[in-house]
Amino acid sequence: MRVSISYPPLENGKGTPLLGQNRQFQWFNSPTYIYPMVPAYAATYLQSKGFDVSWDDGIAEEKTAAEFTEYVKNSDIDVMMLESKTPVIEMHWELIKKYKAMKPDMVIILVGDHVTAFPQESMENSPVDYVLTGGNYDFLLLNVCEMLRDNNGKLDATRLDRGIYYRENGQIKNTGTFVLNQDLNELPMIDRDLTKWKLYSEKNGNYSKLPGTYTMAARDCWHHKCTFCSWTTLYPQYLMRTPDKLLDEIGILIEKYGVKEIMDDSGAFPIGDWLHKFCEGMIERGYNKKVIMDCNMRLDGLSYDDCVLMKKAGFRFILFGLESANQETLDRIVKKEKIENMIESLKNAKKAGLSPHITLMFGYPWEDDAQVQNTVNLGKRILKKGWAHTLQATVLIPYPGTPLYKECKENGWLITERYEDFDQRMPVMKTPMGSEKIKEAVQSVYKVAFNPEFLFRRVIGIRSIDDIKFFARAGKQVIGHLLDFGKQ
Numbered sequence: 001m002r003v004s005i006s007y008p009p010l011e012n013g014k015g016t017p018l019l020g021q022n023r024q025f026q027w028f029n030s031p032t033y034i035y036p037m038v039p040a041y042a043a044t045y046l047q048s049k050g051f052d053v054s055w056d057d058g059i060a061e062e063k064t065a066a067e068f069t070e071y072v073k074n075s076d077i078d079v080m081m082l083e084s085k086t087p088v089i090e091m092h093w094e095l096i097k098k099y100k101a102m103k104p105d106m107v108i109i110l111v112g113d114h115v116t117a118f119p120q121e122s123m124e125n126s127p128v129d130y131v132l133t134g135g136n137y138d139f140l141l142l143n144v145c146e147m148l149r150d151n152n153g154k155l156d157a158t159r160l161d162r163g164i165y166y167r168e169n170g171q172i173k174n175t176g177t178f179v180l181n182q183d184l185n186e187l188p189m190i191d192r193d194l195t196k197w198k199l200y201s202e203k204n205g206n207y208s209k210l211p212g213t214y215t216m217a218a219r220d221c222w223h224h225k226c227t228f229c230s231w232t233t234l235y236p237q238y239l240m241r242t243p244d245k246l247l248d249e250i251g252i253l254i255e256k257y258g259v260k261e262i263m264d265d266s267g268a269f270p271i272g273d274w275l276h277k278f279c280e281g282m283i284e285r286g287y288n289k290k291v292i293m294d295c296n297m298r299l300d301g302l303s304y305d306d307c308v309l310m311k312k313a314g315f316r317f318i319l320f321g322l323e324s325a326n327q328e329t330l331d332r333i334v335k336k337e338k339i340e341n342m343i344e345s346l347k348n349a350k351k352a353g354l355s356p357h358i359t360l361m362f363g364y365p366w367e368d369d370a371q372v373q374n375t376v377n378l379g380k381r382i383l384k385k386g387w388a389h390t391l392q393a394t395v396l397i398p399y400p401g402t403p404l405y406k407e408c409k410e411n412g413w414l415i416t417e418r419y420e421d422f423d424q425r426m427p428v429m430k431t432p433m434g435s436e437k438i439k440e441a442v443q444s445v446y447k448v449a450f451n452p453e454f455l456f457r458r459v460i461g462i463r464s465i466d467d468i469k470f471f472a473r474a475g476k477q478v479i480g481h482l483l484d485f486g487k488q
Contacts, residue, residue, distance in 0.1 A: 001149045002052040003079045003141075005043045005195075007036075008072075009058040009065045010091050014425070017059060017088060021214070021265060023113075023231045024394060025085040026424045033060040035200035035214040037190075037265060039083060042138035044191045051145060053194060060199040072099055079107045079148065081141055084122075085230075086114045086399055087423035093126035100127045105153075109144065111137040113230040116178075117401025119165045123172045131165040134178030135219055135234030138187070140164060184219065184241045189249055192257060201259075206294055206317060209260035213253060217246045217278075221267030223298055225334045226321075228361070231267055233401035240270050243278040247285060254290050261292040263317070269295035275306065279313035288314035295319070299342040307352035317389070318349055322358040325378035326371045329364050333404070346387045355389035358382060360445060363396040363427040363438045365413045372433060372441050379445045393445040395424045395438060 010017045014027035020036030036057075047053045054077070058068040072080075080099070084092045096108050109130040115122050116133040123131060132140040140161055147159040157168060163178025192213070201211035220235040246264075253259040269275070282288045293310075294317035302310070310318075320342075324330055327339050349356045360379050362372060382388045398404040398414075399422065408414050413429045421428050427435045 001078045001145065002054065002076055003043075003046050003081070003145055004054045004056050004075070004077045005039045006072075006080050006082055007057040007059045008068050008082070008095055009063055010088055011065050012091075014423070019059065019085060019088065020057070020083060022085075023229060023267070024397065024399075024424065025087045025422070026394070031062075031203050032205060033200045033203050034265075035195075035197065036083065037214055037216040038135065038138055038219075039081070040190045040195040041187050042081065042141050043195050044188050045138050045142050046145060047191060047194060048188045049142060049146065051149075055195045057196065057199060060196075069098070069102075073102050077103075077106055078153075079109065079145055081109045081111060084110055084112045084114055086397075086419050087421075089114050089122065089419055090125075091420075093122065093128075096126040096128050107148065107153075109141065111141070113233045114400055116233050117399070117405075119174065120172060123165055123167070129167065133163040133165070134180060135231070136178075136180055136182050136239075139182045140178075180219075180235065180237050180239060182239075184239050185245055189252065192253075197257070204263075206263050206319075207261045208316065209292055211257075211259055212261040212263065213257070213259050215246060215249055215253075215262055215264045216266055217241055217243075217264050218266040218268075218270055221296075221298075222271070222301075223268060223336065225336065227333045227403035227407070228396060228398065229267075230399035230402060233399075235267070240274065243270075243274055243281055246278060247281045247287070250282075250287055250291065251285065254287060259291060261294065261316075263294040265296065267296055268298050268301065271297075271301045271306070276309065279309045279315075282313040288312065292316045296321075298337070299345040300337050302345065302349065304348040304352060307349045307354055311353040315354060317355050317357055319357045319359065320346065320349075320388075322346075322378075322382075323361050324364065324367070324371075325374040326367065329367060329371070332364075332366065343382075343387070346382065350387050350389075356387065357390045357392065358388045360391065360393045361396040362393065362441045363429060363431055365408075365411070365429045365431055368432045369437070372438070376441050376444055391445060393442045395427055395442060396429070397422050397424055398429060 016031040021034045119131040162176045165174045218240040222238045293315045296319045
């Protein structure tokens with residue numbers, strides 16, 4: 001049985017879709033490819049169990065929609081898995097209709113945060129065969145494929161794990177609410193060759209050295225309460241691999257693949273004893289001298305001593321979610337962090353020699369012009385003072401399944417309910433300022449990249465040819481973001 005992990009090209013003139021391994025969907029003018037970790041685990045897990053697996057990322061391979069459709073038509077794919085998100089779910093429904101018309105016997109499976117929030121919807125609006133809910137769909141995909149293989153392609157619902165939607169005698173049924181009771185340490189090491197890791201090794205703004213790649217120590221965030229985050233839908237609880245598992249993987253990436261930088265894309269990297277053991281392992285094995293480590297982290301997760309240890313262990317880039325300069329907003333979205341403490345944590349990370357990156361969001365329905373300007377001013381100040389190395393500003397989107405989406409529905413905050421509009425190109429919630437001013441706020445933060453004080457700090461920080469190359473790539477990314485949030 002041949003199983004395809006597929007990302008069909010999505011063409012609509014907005015740019016490159018950031019679909020795989022992305023918590024907030026965007027179209028980018030400057031192509032960016034993020035290594036989709038859970039699908040990569042799914043492909044490797046299936047192959048380890050004897051399945052013929054193909055990795056078909058038409059987006060990263062920069063194929064046209066026509067080329068990819070022709071490939072599907074002429075292939076011997078038995079099962080196709082598609083990851084979807086809210087802004088492109090309707091595009092995927094149309095693709096599923098097309099593929100099923102071409103190949104009626106091909107089983108199609110949908111996964112992702114949107115279908116986890118609204119599984120019945122995709123079953124009703126497309127001829128998809130299965131919807132796998134929850135974030136551990138690599139385990140569920142193996143479950144479905146083994147059932148189909150061992151039962152001659154026939155459905156045996158008694159063999160399905162919880163969290164799976166399926167069709168039986170014309171009726172849509174499900175196996176109950178998904179559970180995250182799987183052991184991540186049982187998963188085999190990702191087969192980087194099978195999953196074509198090189199497609200994602202260069203066109204990514206996080207990397208200061210090339211080639212780069214991703215790991216995923218945990219799923220997903222140990223806080224997992226922010227009301228806007230779509231991945232709280234997938235991972236209502238925190239699951240971790242052991243530090244040794246990650247260290248072993250890093251060793252392979254260094255020695256076999258020559259990787260120079262690794263971004264761990266856990267929603268929040270593990271802390272406490274886990275972090276200390278991992279950092280000590282990086283130092284003892286000498287990996288800290290061979291590869292750069294990056295990760296996502298909450299600003300309340302690290303002490304100054306932790307930052308010093310991480311720097312010694314080879315960490316460089318730490319992505320922190322600041323989100324707003326207004327404490328009222330942080331309290332409403334359940335960040336459980338204080339502005340003054342967050343700023344102090346940034347300074348500690350910078351003092352320890354790390355390169356903090358912060359994220360900001362604009363378009364909260366309760367924020368007025370003065371509050372938005374607070375966030376703009378804080379973002380600019382942080383960059384000018386060098387407390388953060390880089391910054392990302394986005395438009396806040398209330399994804400289905402999140403508490404924020406529920407709040408929008410209850411309060412009548414949504415300007416539009418068209419899924420295609422949930423792509424961060426425009427606000428979809430009512431705000432006191434209006435949509436254009438929100439986009440202007442996003443752009444104004446990015447324009448600090450052209451501020452003399454900021455540029456001076458970046459230039460005097462250059463230490464190598466790799467720094468110059470990274471500086472050039474970052475400049476291209478900034479221009480791309482200005483276009484992303486420009487007038488449509």
